[in-house]
Amino acid sequence: MTDLTIGIVGGGQLARMMNEAATPLGLRVRLLAEAPQTAAAQVVPDTTVGDYADAATLSDFAADVTAVTFDHEHVPTGLLAELEASGTPVRPGPTALEFAQDKAAMRARLSALGVPCPAWRVVATPQELADFAAETGWPVIAKTSRGGYDGKGVWKLAGPQEAEAPFAALQHALGPTERDTAADAPADAVIVAEEFIPFTRELSVLVARRPGGEAVAYPVTETVQRDGICHETTTPAPGLDAARAAALEALGRRIADELGVVGILAVELMERPDGEIVVNELAMRPHNTGHWSIEGAVTSQFENHLRAVADLPLGSAALRAPVAVMTNVLGGANPDLVGSLNRVLSDPDVRVHLYGKGVKPGRKVGHITVLGADVDAARRSARAAAAILEGE
Ligand SMILES: Nc1ncnc2c1ncn2[C@@H]1O[C@H](COP(=O)(O)OP(=O)(O)O)[C@@H](O)[C@H]1O
Ligand SMILES: [Mg+2]
Known part of the structure; x- marks a missing residue:
């Protein structure tokens, strides 16, 4: 009997949503969490609480997993290289991860590849x-x-x-x-x-890539950041012509290939006033700008991340509706998120994701997704639902 166990380092909402995607595939999840009640630790029975920066903790945790992956990018790459050397697949591996952990290394590498940067x-x-x-x-x-x-x-x-x-x-x-x-x-x-790029908007392109190089790119997403936090996304990015969108998807695939990324690569982009696009930064894990894909794509970023990490064939990243809008829910005046569900769910198009986190001002505690045919209508629904949860 085959048993595929994915070890996820980090117990935040990304791990929680990976776990959700693992269930229908019959994949097992083992979690290394920072604390007993983090977003993912609440829902993963096989959870160890420990310090991911401690070599012994990490290697005990990874002892018999199929592969190790991440909820965040903070695990020292030296420890990951040791894990790999001891025979545990680490996906993405430390040589790729370096370019998501270190913005100086990322800029140097992308510049050497001729990728447009500030x-x-x-x-x-x-x-x-x-x-x-x-x-x-x-x-x-x-x-x-x-x-x-x-x-x-x-x-x-x-x-x-x-x-x-x-x-x-x-x-x-x-x-x-x-x-x-x-x-x-x-x-x-x-x-x-x-x-400083006086950008007209920010975009992102997500790519899922398997160890052998098979990759799929998600449609380009427009993202609005507020105070440095992802606030709202719209997919596909409105008004982006097909040729440019295809070029950005190809750029994402190329970066994933050159860096040998396994799993999701998110390329954060800025559009200059003249229409030219430069890369802001890279993330190598499911990304906030891909949360729309849970309902909005044939295969979510979380599922494709796990498929890639487990070296299974990837699923289609195509949209399932003309537009998908995602609005983050940040901690606000409303302390009782679940108590607000009755009001929020009165709009049948609203899909709610709560992370089980305590409400603190400005903290990401959930997100809303609305699929539709009309960007403005989808944004209105998503914003109204988020506003109720935030207690505006
Ligand atoms: N060179 C730049 N010019 C203009 N705005 C920028 C630039 N770099 C970053 N920003 C803004 O700051 C935000 C956060 O920067 P980023 O490097 O992505 O940091 P983080 O790791 O916190 O996501 C970006 O999403 C963008 O809004
Ligand atoms: Mg960023």
């Missing part, structure tokens, strides 16, 4: 940052190379008087930290300066 430079001092900005113009973007997420670790700096800020944050650097609890950069982070 002008960028690793800067060691506020003066070097100011010198860079004198060339590209203010405002300028500064980022910690490692450890950032949801806009934490990204600064938009108006002028030289603000050039100290990112370096001050590095002073507070910690070792590996938990998501939701710390945004501090790890000790080996550096500051990457980037040309």
Whole structure:
């Protein structure tokens, strides 16, 4: 009897949704969670609570799994290389993951591949940052190379008087930290300066790729970020012509191939006012801009991630409706999400996903998806449902 067990490191909502996708395929999930009651730990019986940065914890957890994958990108790649060397498939592997963990490495690699990026430079001092900005113009973007997420670790700096800020944050650097609890950069982070792109919108393209190279690309998604957090997505990206969409899907496949990604690769993109598109960053796990695919695609990003990780044939990434809108639910004035379901579900087109997380201001606690034929109508429904849950 074949038994396929996927070991997921990290117990957040992405792992929770992977677990949901594993069930119909009969895949088993084993979880390494940060705490007993995280979003995924609540629903995965085979859960170990432990520190993913501890070599013994990680190797015990991975002992007899089919493959290890991730809910987040913070596991030190050195530990993953040890796991691989001991015979456990790690997907995506550490050499690929480096480009999702380290924005300086990502920029260097993508630039070498000729992939369009903002002008960028690793800067060691506020003066070097100011010198860079004198060339590209203010405002300028500064980022910690490692450890950032949801806009934490990204600064938009108006002028030289603000050039100290990112370096001050590095002073507070910690070792590996938990998501939701710390945004501090790890000790080996550096500051990457980037040309500020006055983008007209942000887009993303997701690709699922198997170890042998088979890949599928999802339709390009338009994404609206608020305070660095994904707020709403629309798929397919409105007004994006077919040739450009195809080119972006091909770009996603090419990056996945060149970097040897296994599982989902999300390529975050910015559209310049002249229509040209540059890459913002890479993620190598199911991505917030792909949550629409649970209802909106023939095969969700979570299922295709697991299929890729288990080296099974991939499913179609085609849309199942003319448009899919996803709105994130952030913690707000309403402490009782489940208590609001009666109102939210009165719209039969609304699909609700709650992550079982306690409500804290601004924390991602769920999302809404609405499929439809009309972008505006789908957005109205999704926003109304999210507003009820957030207690607006
Ligand atoms: N070079 C840039 N120009 C303009 N805006 C940017 C630039 N880089 C990042 N941003 C904005 O900051 C957000 C967060 O940056 P990102 O590098 O994706 O950090 P995170 O790892 O937190 O997602 C982006 O989604 C985008 O809205
Ligand atoms: Mg990002």
